Amino acid sequence: MQRQVKVADPFRMSGMAEAEQKHRWIAHMDLDAFFASCEQLGHPEYAGRPVVVGALPGHRGVVAAASYAARKFGIHSAMPISEAHRRCPDAVFLRPDMHKYRRFSQQVFEILATITPTVEAASIDEAYLDVSGLDKLLGPPETIGREIKRRIFASTGLTASVGIGPNRLIAKLGSEHRKPDGLTVITPQQVLDFLAPMPVSNLRGLGRQTQKIFDRLGIRTVAQLRAYPLATLAQHLGEKAAANFHRQARGIASDQVVPERSRKSISKETTFETDVRDHAILQEALRGLAADVARTARREGLSGSVVTLKIRFEGFETHTRQQKRSRPTQDERDIRKTAWQLFLAGDLPRKPVRLIGVGISDWDTGDPAQADLFDTPRQSASSERLLKTLDEVNAKFGKGVLQVGAARKGGK
């Protein structure tokens, strides 16, 4: 009984009276090995084979996505391509084709919109859906989950893993629970038991550095974290992070699905095949990157007051420098000139450059007329909101100009 009282916690975020015992149902949809699956659909001869999308062997870069056959060799996303090649020299190695993936993604989001209008694109291959109140239309959560998977597969040939629970965290952990092609539903009553045996590394926002701290404290599972004193945890992680992980351990998280999330910055970066000393090459790279940033900014009607330069030197030493301008800009020359001034400012090491990047942020929101000036007309339709979501996804995964690398897609 005590446990039952505790699991009521996840509903608090929804702002509903606890007495009502009502809660939302949030679904999380994750396309399986997305980039690799798209390639396999286009090339039936790759079906069942280890497929690795990312950099090509012999070049700098990492794995963006690996098919499940490739994962059997221990290949996973973010792994250096040299290591992936060593593990499976016979795998099919492919460069990412973002246009192809965007088309598939668009198709999937159109399908999700037939389930509910409350769809939030978390990335090119992931979405949250608020499926509360759909039981009369589609049935219980299990049926809704099956229907999401069925429609996606019928229309695209892609398989997806779906998790459904009372909030975003539980839905997301649910979709990760059974992969590929999985479906997991966690009721509010099951939340604590579902979380308890999990390694803490499954929680959101827990990376390598935080894992080291948890290791030192001897906290391995969510159940152990739940029992650990919050005050002591705060001494090691800081107040905010400690409270966050403690909440997650009790299954408490947001249940809000926000269809339109506005972006906070636009940036482009590129890694050179070999480290560069020549200023002419760096300037040329910066020119292309600034042009790309400006193009995206114009397309989205955004002007940024802050220009950021990112430089990575040999040895992976990374620095950023930023400058707030008196006026916001979306002009390629402004961005390039400001970034180059930052580079020449003198406080950066004089070493060969491995990566250079540039970005803008801090939007000018005071003058709506300015946004109108650059707003690209697009078809007016009832699916305007979906299109905006798709635009955001597309913008988020736009291709770099100079590029060597690949956008990494999800999955650990």
Add this chain to the structure above:
DNA sequence: TCTGGGGTCCTTAATCTA
């Protein structure tokens, strides 16, 4: 062993301002 690209959020420190 070798680590891409494009984002977000958080912490900390320096600087500005009332």
Add this chain to the structure above:
DNA sequence: TCTGTAGATTAAGGACCC
């Protein structure tokens, strides 16, 4: 006018996610 201070803003870097 000077000084101290608190809060806001800016800047840099770290960690994390997909």
